[in-house]
């Protein structure tokens with residue numbers, strides 16, 4: 001499992017990097033700053049929709065591992081109690097709120113991506 | 122150089138004190154000018170016999186006097202005061218991240234539990250055919266240099282943030298160095314099983330390669346390198 005998660009992290013960072021580089025380079029190659037229409041048709045092309053969706057899935061996969069590490073390290077009785085002993089019992093509540101917040105962000109992001117981008121023609 | 126300096130010691134007696142505090146002692150340098158941190162603590166103990174501190178060999182061999190000196194972990198017996206003192210003051214605290222038993226003494230149990238987990242012994246059920254011991258080529262023996270010398274002082278593991286936050290799940294640099302010592306040993310027959318046991322999200326992979334461990338090791342060992350070797354082996358077995 002450890003090695004698998006490590007591979008996911010490395011592979012996703014490659015996809016993320018290539019997407020960002022692709023967008024940056026195309027900004028210099030294509031006349032986006034002159035004609036916004038070109039940008040719209042490019043970003044809405046089927047190839048870009050696939051690439052962008054892949055990028056977003058990879059972003060979520062990559063970020064979740066980092067966010068889980070933050071939860072494991074900081075939203076624990078040990079760490080919270082280290083700052084203020086009386087608050088350590090809040091750790092569980094904070095952990096679930098944190099998870100809830102991340103879940104909400106993923107739902108909103110998926111909703112916007114599907115309904116305002118992927119299904120748009 | 123002034124002939125005196127201020128030694129500030131962390132004090133906590135769970136039976137008496139509600140919270141820890143620092144006690145200051147004026148320490149005079151010996152005539153030679155050379156002084157190890159352990160000598161300074163000893164001088165403080167002469168003035169105040171309640172100062173509690175653990176040590177044995179006083180020459181960097183037993184690993185029992187790991188402390189935090191002005192923010193840096195190390196063995197008090199082989200750390201010159203001159204190397205750690207700043208502006209005439211030296212603060213000595215217990216190793217961070219382990220429960221304090223009293224003053225500068227910490228409970229090493231969480232550290233030893235991780236050590237126990239990695240099975241720190243040669244595991245080989247094959248019959249010994251030489252009649253006396255398992256032989257190894259000089260080249261294979263060389264692979265153990267930089268691994269076997271660890272004195273288990275815990276200076277590395279207690280300087281590692283990943284170990285502070287997850288001492289039950291992250292094996293920590295000291296025990297991982299020892300895990301690699303047996304993974305790399307050609308006389309051991311459990312390499313694959315040892316690696317498999319470490320292949321989860323915490324045991325090894327919680328190391329983020331910040332290298333605090335390597336920079337504090339008083340024996341000059343490199344746990345971070347050993348951890349990377351384990352990660353490489355893990356990728357090799359898939």
Ligand code: SF4
Nearest residue numbers: 281328329331332334
């Ligand atoms: S390199 Fe790894 S084991 Fe060493 S201090 Fe950093 S996180 Fe801890």
Ligand code: SF4
Nearest residue numbers: 271272274275277338
């Ligand atoms: S690796 Fe170095 S710092 Fe860590 S326990 Fe061994 S001797 Fe101490």
Ligand code: FES
Nearest residue numbers: 178179181184198
């Ligand atoms: S007292 Fe033994 S290592 Fe320092």
